[in-house]
Amino acid sequence: MNIMVEAYRQKLDVANGRVDLSHGAGGRAMGQLIEGIFHKAFDNIWLRAGNDQSAFTVPGGRMVMSTDGYVVSPLFFPGGNIGSLAAHGTINDIAMAAARPLYLSASFIIEEGFPLADLERIAESMGLASREAGVPIITGDTKVVERGKADGVFISTSAVGIVPDGLDLSVDAARPGDAVILSGSIGDHGIAVMSKRENLEFDAAVVSDSAALHGLVAEMVEAGSRHIRLMRDPTRGGLAATLNEIASQSKVGFHIDEEAIPVKREVAAACELLGLDPLNVANEGKLVAVAAPEGAKAILAAMRGHPLGREAALIGHVVADDDCFVEMSTSFGGSRIIDWLSGEQLPRIC
Secondary structure: OOHHHHHHHHHOOOOOOEOOHHHHOOOHHHHHHHHHHHHHHHOOHHHHOOOOOOOOOOOOOEEEEEEEEEOOOOOEEOOEEHHHHHHHHHHHHHHOOOOEEEEEEEEEEEEOOOEHHHHHHHHHHHHHHHHHHOOOEEEEEEEEEOOOOOOOEEEEEEEEEEEOOOOOOOOOOOOOOOEEEEOOOOOHHHHHHHHHHOOOOOOOOOOOOOOOOHHHHHHHHHHHHHHEEEEEOOOOOHHHHHHHHHHHHHOOEEEEEHHHOOOOHHHHHHHHHHOOOHHHOOOOOOOEEEEOHHHHHHHHHHHHOOHHHOOOEEEEEEEOOOOOOEEEEOOOOOEEEOOOOOOOOOOOOO
16 A cells, blocks of 8 residues: 555544545545545455556456446435445346346445545445455546535446356246246335334334345356246335336236235334335345246245245246236235336335
């Protein structure tokens, strides 16, 4: 480490300081912020080079890329914060193509007056999430805006990954007779964020399910790659929006069994109290897979053998339907149409 970097770290008062406009002005203060918080949290050989970009080699296969923005409110919630969420969410977008995520980039827009201690906590959480996933943050950018223009901090992330030859998953690939598999319980993330935002307390704590799913996906691909039609992570709009999106793109319908959908007791209770439908509540560590029926059993078994898929369940199947309806058999013995979310049920969840 050079002397200038060490000086930056010594002068940055993380414990008591706040972000000011000089931290985004391109001078010494900006260098202190980048070296003392972001390089420290994300440390790797690419960042240490100090370039405005990163060069890297990639293995054979088709490349995929995704980008996303994170504006969650509050910034800290049970089970994570905006930093870990930004890493997990963008990794998962790559994983839904059955790809192996390789690298991340991160851009921070920080509001003047934001506590440096909170920024460090966010960066450290994001760095830990990327290291645990094996997907380093190799380039990035920092901007500071005037007080009142960023609600604390916003994060934009991008990722690149590699899809193995022979895999081509697409949202328009569902076919009548296909199985619908859900990797675990729904609604955890949205209720965790809501409980923090509204200062709600429940008998059992509801914790965000935010997690990187590419390890689970790798197990699924190994068990039945030729049978997987598509995968989606049911984030904003929840399971209902995801199934409707697939139905619309694939020109099919779905028949779903309510009793087969895993929902934690405390999440169901919270949804009932708040007047929410768990099907519309966001998730950040779950996936929906549509698979050919002959491969569904093997894929489900592989999912249940992974820590993030122990609650995986076969929740329904694809049907021929020109209207592209998602129909659910209810626990009361009837049926109802599951429509897209109308309005804004749970804002700022990612």
